[in-house]
Amino acid sequence: MDLPRNAFKAALAAGRRQIGLWCTIPDPAVIEMHAGAGLDWIVIDTEHTPLDAERVMPLLQAASAYPVSACVRPGANDSTEIKKLMDAGAQTVIVPYVQSGAEAEAAVAAMHYPPRGMRGVGGATRSSGFGRIPGYVSRAGAEICAIVQVETVAGLDALDDILAVPDLDGVFIGPADLSTSMGHPDDLTAPPVRAAILDATRRIRAAGKAPGILSHDRGMLADAEAAGALFLAVGVDLVLLREAVAAARTARG
Template identity: 55%
Template sequence: MDLPKNRFKAALKAGQRQIGVWCSIPDPNSIELLANCGYDWLLIDTEHTPIESTEAVALLRAAEPYPTTPIVRPGWNDMVDIKRLLDGGAQSLLIPYVQSADEARAAVAAVRYPPRGMRGVSGLSRASRFGAIKDYNIRAEEEICLLLQLETLEAIEHLDEICTIDGVDGVFIGPADLAASMGHLGNAGHPEVRAKIVETIQRLTAAGMPAGFLSADQEMARAAADAGALFVAVDLDTALLRRSAVARREEWR
């Protein structure tokens, strides 16, 4: 059995924009429904949800038959959490709240086997199809996509150095925490925050680093895409559900 190809990673390398949806509903049926909607990627969020690694694996299975790439966000830049998700079959990870080049290097080490990293070796994990993929431990790195989430002004100060670190495949700008760090808690749409987001995406693009962004505000999502963002989450499952439910209620009031 061959190592599964990571379509998302290949697309970023080719400079092809990838459109996604943020998923926080811990239900395989919800993931399967969205996986069949034509999006390039789905983000399974375990940072701001009660989703545990065992549940994340079930969500990965639900998405697997469809032409979309599931990306998992662990709760923290923690090598144990990262190891469990990788062993569970995740090939693409978005690491939250990376603040420095050292933290970026730690994330890289967590997804690589020794001697290039610190990932614990298991020969019979789901990632290796329980041993069916020949030389999985040697080849796994080829198809692992590591995305780092920069969410504060402090993190952005280290942007140039982070972009030079081998093993980083993309950098995602987190608008909500960035707004908070700029003194605009709860107001990611503030003009100063929008300007900083666009500026940062332009810097990433100029450095040749794929940039990512999330917003249910379609004007802001377009602005990020126009600035060069290659992987853009254009909505959230919970937001889609709530907007649709409220709109239908108003039709009948």
């Protein structure tokens, strides 16, 4: 048994655009459906859902039969939580609400084994093939994709320090929290917010990291891609379902 290749990490390193979906419906059948939809990546979200590591593992298993990269967002920048999600099999972790270089460094360290980081070693985890992957602890870092979310004014102010963190693969700009932090709650594409997102995207790409964004606004996604965004989430599954139900009901008059 060999170490699984992280196709998402490889694509970002090669500068290839990746189209994804934010997943908040905690059901293996739904995740399996998303995984077979032709997406490059999906995010299993535990920050704004009732999910924990125990319930994330079946979702990762449901996605594993398909050529899609399943990423996980922990509830917080917490090393114990990140460790559990990675032991469950997550190779790409998107850490929310990072506001400083020190916080970004802590997030990356939580994903890597010593001497690079502080991830604890478990002998028979799903991530190691239940102990069947030779040299897993020494090799795992090559396929770990570390991404942090910058979603506040403080985070934008600290962006240069965040981008300087070694082994950081990408930075995801969170429009919802950022718009609120900038004084534009419920208006994710207010002109100042849009300008801040695009400026940050250019800076991230110029620093050699992969920029990412989530938006239901196709114009915003197009502008972000033009600014250099490499991983774009085209929506949130629950929101897309809500809108489809509303449209179907409206169509009946």
